[in-house]
Amino acid sequence: MSSLTPAQIEEFGRELDAIRAEVLANRGESDATYIRKVIKTQRGLEAGGRAALLLAVFPPAWVAGTAMLSLAKILENMEIGHNVLHGQWDWMRDAQINSAVWEWDTVIASKGWKHTHNDTHHRWTNVVGKDRDVGYTLFRMSEDQRWEIGHLFGPLINVLLAPVFDWGIALYDLEFDELRRRKKTFAQVRRDAVAFGKKVARQSAKDFVLWPLLSGPSALPALAGNVAANIARNVWSHTIIFCGHFPEGVQMFTAEQVENETRGEWYLRQVQGSANIEGTKLFHVLTGNLSHQIEHHLFPDLPSNRYADIAPRVRVLCEKYGLHYETGRLGRQYASMWKRLIKLSVPSRASRITEARPVPLAA
Numbered sequence: 001m002s003s004l005t006p007a008q009i010e011e012f013g014r015e016l017d018a019i020r021a022e023v024l025a026n027r028g029e030s031d032a033t034y035i036r037k038v039i040k041t042q043r044g045l046e047a048g049g050r051a052a053l054l055l056a057v058f059p060p061a062w063v064a065g066t067a068m069l070s071l072a073k074i075l076e077n078m079e080i081g082h083n084v085l086h087g088q089w090d091w092m093r094d095a096q097i098n099s100a101v102w103e104w105d106t107v108i109a110s111k112g113w114k115h116t117h118n119d120t121h122h123r124w125t126n127v128v129g130k131d132r133d134v135g136y137t138l139f140r141m142s143e144d145q146r147w148e149i150g151h152l153f154g155p156l157i158n159v160l161l162a163p164v165f166d167w168g169i170a171l172y173d174l175e176f177d178e179l180r181r182r183k184k185t186f187a188q189v190r191r192d193a194v195a196f197g198k199k200v201a202r203q204s205a206k207d208f209v210l211w212p213l214l215s216g217p218s219a220l221p222a223l224a225g226n227v228a229a230n231i232a233r234n235v236w237s238h239t240i241i242f243c244g245h246f247p248e249g250v251q252m253f254t255a256e257q258v259e260n261e262t263r264g265e266w267y268l269r270q271v272q273g274s275a276n277i278e279g280t281k282l283f284h285v286l287t288g289n290l291s292h293q294i295e296h297h298l299f300p301d302l303p304s305n306r307y308a309d310i311a312p313r314v315r316v317l318c319e320k321y322g323l324h325y326e327t328g329r330l331g332r333q334y335a336s337m338w339k340r341l342i343k344l345s346v347p348s349r350a351s352r353i354t355e356a357r358p359v360p361l362a363a
Helices: 006-026 029-053 059-085 110-121 149-173 176-180 186-214 216-245 263-272 281-286 290-298 304-320 330-344
Strands: 276-278 327-329
Touching: 006 263, 006 304, 029 059, 029 216, 029 304, 059 110, 059 216, 059 281, 110 149, 110 186, 149 186, 149 216, 149 330, 176 186, 186 216, 216 276, 216 290, 216 330, 263 290, 276 290, 276 330, 281 290, 281 304, 290 304, 327 330
Parallel strands: 276 327
Antiparallel strands: none
């Protein structure tokens, strides 16, 4: 993983713990004001977008409404929903801005997502066979994953996935592959499928039935606006998430490498297994501050508005210990991600080739 000694790794971890403790001690009204302001802005954009789409038969109203609704869905999904469900704002003891009750504006059921994302992905970041997010059971993102014939279609599947990304993640969260490997019972899958069906019904009724019907003569263009806003949100979130996890500078790990892992080693893996994206303050907000993916993986439950302040300190700390801090502009990270995906979609000499079933995941 690195050339650091065990003592250096633990000291690295202690210095990161100190940063975390400092933020925890200083959380307060300014942080609460921030998230409430973002929520207020998001709701204003959504109300404005839906109001404009009531007149969507007029092209200027359609463009304005679709743009505002797209921004509202991006903010709700990235900076609000994702971070609230991480428990970043639970300390406020707000009855609504709380990970236990929040249900976001997407077909993804919150409970299932918190299991696959919070409990599994963040614990086993980039560990092949333990972190199912390494390729989402669809793509080959590491030489340690067996190559299969289906991986040849990875680039095409990725293009098709982006516009329907929330549907892809929702189906992925059902863990059908775990059922096949008998690590999940049929009753559990059925329970999760019922929750998914209910969420799909609510979301579809709202976006694709109720609001278009309320638009009267503008029903069809209003429907098109809602579809376009969902696609915009999905393509954006897909881009940011893939750029934060799969550029070439991001490392993957084997289960053997993380046996008896210490807290310092866990921190080290988060740094080496994540990538940042450089941009403006507005850009960071629209990414849900996942443009600070390294800091998010180090401290997933700290308020997202603090990542920008923490990032320079984490980068200096990485330089101190001679660790690579993967960062770059969006275009660079996006191109790097695609280069990795295309390269690993074909077998190499080191590839373990199989045409049978997917790699069994470790327990």
